[in-house]
Amino acid sequence: MSDDEQHNQVFEQANAGASTTFPMQCSALRKNGHVVIKGRPCKIVEMSTSKTGKHGHAKVHLVAIDIFTAKKMEDISPSTHNMDVPHVRRNEYQLVNIDDGFLNLMSQDGASKDDVKVPEGELGAQIQADFEEGKDLLVTIVSAMGEEQAISFKEAPKGN
Incomplete structure (x- = not known):
């Protein structure tokens, strides 16, 4: 196979690349904003941040309500980590x-x-x-x- 041939790829499908979510640092999330918890789009109703522990990261405790099912969801994440935010x-x-x-x-x-x-x-x-x-x-x-x-x-x- 020549160098030319290996670059001739056929793509069966393409999309515009519009993602259903985007990443945001956990510490930048706000009450009444949106976040993805356990794969579900949720609205944040409560947030609290714990102090940095002996080994580093401050933790953010999120309480959110699923925007479609109204189920209460909770998650804890280091404040420096990214979380997915849904495009609503x-x-x-x-x-x-x-x-x-x-x-x-x-x-x-x-x-x-x-x-x-x-x-x-x-x-x-x-x-x-x-x-x-x-x-x-x-x-x-x-x-x-x-x-x-x-x-x-x-x-x-x-x-x-």
């Missing part, structure tokens, strides 16, 4: 229809989105009730690490 996005969509347990949504630019489930519990029941009353609703969808979920809604202002 919130978008508002116009509710067009509710079909088979899924929300049919439309973004500001007219793109349709119909892969978000009606949320469980009170929020889902309230969205359905208001939609059946014929109200125009804007649903807020939060997405992080390949998951998304409706977290709130409001009545759309008249005149749109």
Whole structure:
């Protein structure tokens, strides 16, 4: 094989390299910020830092709530180590229809989105009730690490 041939590689797949998380030093994390604990995107509700011990590092104790399941998670990490922080996005969509347990949504630019489930519990029941009353609703969808979920809604202002 010549030198030329070994550099001719075929890549079957490529992506834009947009990661679902980014690293941040543990000591730079803040309350109400986000962090990944046990592979889940969480919102930090409590943080405390212990003093440096006999062998070096100060430890940061994090208490966080999973943004999708609302489960409480805890983690302890040296303050100098990096932790993953999820890219969390919130978008508002116009509710067009509710079909088979899924929300049919439309973004500001007219793109349709119909892969978000009606949320469980009170929020889902309230969205359905208001939609059946014929109200125009804007649903807020939060997405992080390949998951998304409706977290709130409001009545759309008249005149749109």
